[in-house]
Amino acid sequence: MQDANGGVAEEPDKLNVAVTFIHGMVEKAASYLPSVIGALVVLVIGLWVAGRIKKLVSAGISKSGRIDETLAGFLSSLVHYGLIALVLITTLGVFGVPTTSFAAVIGAAGLAIGLALQGTLGHVASGVMMLGFRPxxxxxxxxxxxxxxxxxxxxxxxxxxxxxxxxxxxxxxxxxxxxxxxxYAGFDTRRVDFLFGVSYDDDLDKAISLIKDEIEKDGRGLSEPEPVIAVDSLGDSSVNILARVWVNREDYFPVKWALLKSVKERFDAEGVSIPYPCRSIYMEKSE
Structure with a gap:
């Protein structure tokens, strides 16, 4: 087509170029459409599956009754975010993005972060072990x-x-x-150990009998294992009598304090002496 001056009209050429461009874009978009749809499907289903697995892991850990709630939440979140990362990488692969180099970058970044935070991550690892094993x-x-x-x-x-x-x-x-x-609270029972020193001149059988009587009167000592009362050692100024009494964990200090007082008072009442440390000094006269 020519204009009034005899020139060639440019409108049809421009229109053809536009139509060609749009046609090319449509063809290119159509070629990517299956990948886009596939990536969206993988992303949606993957995120849904990751959420379901997180709930199942959390419920399973909670039902066990042996793992702390803090650790249960941490482990379930760790599984969840790990699955999300896997879903994202898979989605990129379906979309056509090379994931090998991408995974390598993520691995290098993770290694760098781990080295930078190795002290902190060590404490986290110890915390996970403590919450799991429950010392x-x-x-x-x-x-x-x-x-x-x-x-x-x-x-x-x-x-x-x-x-x-x-x-x-x-x-x-x-x-x-x-x-x-x-x-100290690891077991239900604990053993209270006593060491009573009596004079060398006292009746040891009487002293042992008085200690046993006070243990029985207190009533908080366990019969199994039964209390042990015996001469343990011969000290510098006293004969040391050992008494071992098993009690419930919560009675440890009450029994210890009560028997120390009651045995001392019983010894005083029965004339059994608890000697003070003493030394003999020998003086030689010079000629």
């Missing part, structure tokens, strides 16, 4: 990491304890799990 529970009195106290809270990073004079201790879990843990 102690909240409310137990323990010796751990060189300190003693009652456990108030067990977390993934730290454990909170209170001392006997009510000071708050916050201890990294790695320090606790890498050290010897003494749990």
């Amino acid at each position: 102690f529970d909240v409310g137990d009195f323990v010796d751990a990491a060189g300190v003693s106290g009652t456990v108030k809270k067990i977390g993934l990073f730290t454990t909170e304890m209170s001392t006997t004079d009510n000071k708050k201790l916050i201890i990294p879990n790695g320090m606790i799990f890498d050290d010897v843990i003494t749990n």
Whole structure:
């Protein structure tokens, strides 16, 4: 087509170019459409499956009754986010993105983060082990990491304890799990040990009988294992009588304090002496 000046009209050419471009875009979009639909399907179904698996893992752990709620939530979340990462990588693969290099980048980033946070992650790992194996529970009195106290809270990073004079201790879990843990509340029963010193001039059978009588009168000692009362050693100024009494865990200190008082008072009433440490001094006269 020519214009009034004899020139060629450009409108049809522009229209053809536009139509060709749109046609090419439609063809290209159509070629990607199966991949897009497949990726969306994988993403939606994968996220739904990840959520369901998280709920199943959380419910299964909770039903076991042996794992702390904190650890149960941590493990279920760990599984959930791991599945989400797997779903995202699979989705990218379906969409046509090379996932090999992508996975390598994620692995390198994870290694770098792990090295940077190795101390913190070590405490987290110790916290997971403690919450899983339960060397102690909240409310137990323990010796751990060189300190003693009652456990108030067990977390993934730290454990909170209170001392006997009510000071708050916050201890990294790695320090606790890498050290010897003494749990005084680990068993239902404990043994109270006494050592009573009597004079060499006293009747040992009488002293043993008085100790046994006071243990029976107290009534909190267990019959199985039965109490043990015997001469333990010959000291510098006294004969030492050992008494071992098994009690329920909560009666340990009440029984210890009560029997120390009652045996002392009974010895006084029955004329059994508890000698003071003494030394004999010999003086030689010089000629």
